[in-house]
Amino acid sequence: MSRFWSAGVADLTPYVPGEQPQMQRLIKLNTNENPYGPSPRVLAAIRDALGSDAEALKLYPDPDARRFKQAIATRFGLEVANVHVGNGSDEVLANVFQGLLKHDKPILYPDITYSFYPVYCGLYGVAFETVPLSDTFEIRAEDYRKPNGGIIFPNPNAPTGRAIALGEIERVLTDNAGSVVVIDEAYIDFGGETAAGLIAKYPNLLVVQTLSKSRSLAGLRLGFAIGHPDLIEALERVKNSFNSYPLDRLAQAAGVAAIEDEVYFEQTRQAVIASREALVERMTALGFEVLPSKANFVFARHPAHDAAQLAAALRERAIIVRHFKNARVAQFLRITVGTDAECETFTDALKEILAG
Ligand code: PMP
Numbered sequence: 001m002s003r004f005w006s007a008g009v010a011d012l013t014p015y016v017p018g019e020q021p022q023m024q025r026l027i028k029l030n031t032n033e034n035p036y037g038p039s040p041r042v043l044a045a046i047r048d049a050l051g052s053d054a055e056a057l058k059l060y061p062d063p064d065a066r067r068f069k070q071a072i073a074t075r076f077g078l079e080v081a082n083v084h085v086g087n088g089s090d091e092v093l094a095n096v097f098q099g100l101l102k103h104d105k106p107i108l109y110p111d112i113t114y115s116f117y118p119v120y121c122g123l124y125g126v127a128f129e130t131v132p133l134s135d136t137f138e139i140r141a142e143d144y145r146k147p148n149g150g151i152i153f154p155n156p157n158a159p160t161g162r163a164i165a166l167g168e169i170e171r172v173l174t175d176n177a178g179s180v181v182v183i184d185e186a187y188i189d190f191g192g193e194t195a196a197g198l199i200a201k202y203p204n205l206l207v208v209q210t211l212s213k214s215r216s217l218a219g220l221r222l223g224f225a226i227g228h229p230d231l232i233e234a235l236e237r238v239k240n241s242f243n244s245y246p247l248d249r250l251a252q253a254a255g256v257a258a259i260e261d262e263v264y265f266e267q268t269r270q271a272v273i274a275s276r277e278a279l280v281e282r283m284t285a286l287g288f289e290v291l292p293s294k295a296n297f298v299f300a301r302h303p304a305h306d307a308a309q310l311a312a313a314l315r316e317r318a319i320i321v322r323h324f325k326n327a328r329v330a331q332f333l334r335i336t337v338g339t340d341a342e343c344e345t346f347t348d349a350l351k352e353i354l355a356g
Contacts, residue, residue: 049253089223103149161293189214
């Protein structure tokens with residue numbers, strides 16, 4: 001705290017990201033990165049964009065990222081006017097909270113969900129109300145039938161990994177035709193049903209996706225939102241009042257290549273899904289209760305072992321997973337699906353710890 005701070009800064013509660021150790025040789029299963037690298041076409045595109053002497057870097061990038069937006073529009077059968085892009089979907093979400101979710105009534109989101117939502121509410125002065133997940137940690141459409149200034153939830157939800165069906169999302173959209181409904185699809189490519197196909201039908205739907213997970217580009221920071229042009233225009237206005245160039249030249253070139261390489265995308269996402277199913281089977285055999293996951297992580301608890309202690313014991317074996325302190329899920333661990341070899345090292349370590 002300093003007298004130089006602007007009003008309100010002392011009252012912010014910043015988001016605390018998962019640990020990102022930059023040096024150690026750890027098995028890193030704590031922040032839902034993809035265990036496979038990005039498409040080789042991404043690296044080629046970055047080299048291309050750089051040119052032979054890095055001359056290209058002296059020039060500003062395209063402020064509208066048109067080629068990247070066009071690649072996204074083409075993939076989803078939409079127009080460029082339906083697409084907003086940002087520096088990771090976190091930045092896109094920030095623009096959403098500021099540009100579309102600040103109204104008189106509180107917005108709604110689940111009690112157990114992405115912990116950045118309350119942070120944005122604090123930053124932008126957005127009133128919110130949380131809606132409890134069911135006893136089995138599911139989002140239920142009927143719980144969102146009450147006055148609100150907007151609705152946001154991830155599908156699949158984080159950190160539970162549970163997905164809801166498209167029909168349920170349509171119910172939320174029709175029950176709330178007067179509100180923006182934001183579906184945060186950070187993990188959609190690992191088995192959920194995207195709501196992207198509903199955009200033409202519902203002008204109040206905004207779908208947010210990221211290239212950090214299924215496209216293995218967490219390090220480049222690329223995310224996007226798709227929806228009716230009126231929603232996109234609000235996001236563009238916010239973006240252009242904050243930063244003309246949130247995506248650098250290399251990221252834009254990489255984004256196009258990543259979206260266009262459908263073959264690599266399909267291979268790697270199927271590999272992650274297969275590893276997840278094997279991981280769930282092995283953890284279940286060890287006595288864990290694992291929530292059904294459509295994401296690239298699983299959320300699990302053991303009836304006889306404290307989650308914080310398990311996380312600490314794993315860390316001693318150079319494996320890091322995520323543990324949240326929220327009372328309702330304090331006995332759960334969130335484990336990112338790694339390669340098959342990493343998952344096996346993880347379950348072998350669990351076996352040893354449980355045998356204690
Ligand atoms: N939404 C959800 C639900 C997430 O878990 C994450 C990853 N922390 C994000 C959005 C943001 O991802 P990124 O900024 O890397 O696109």
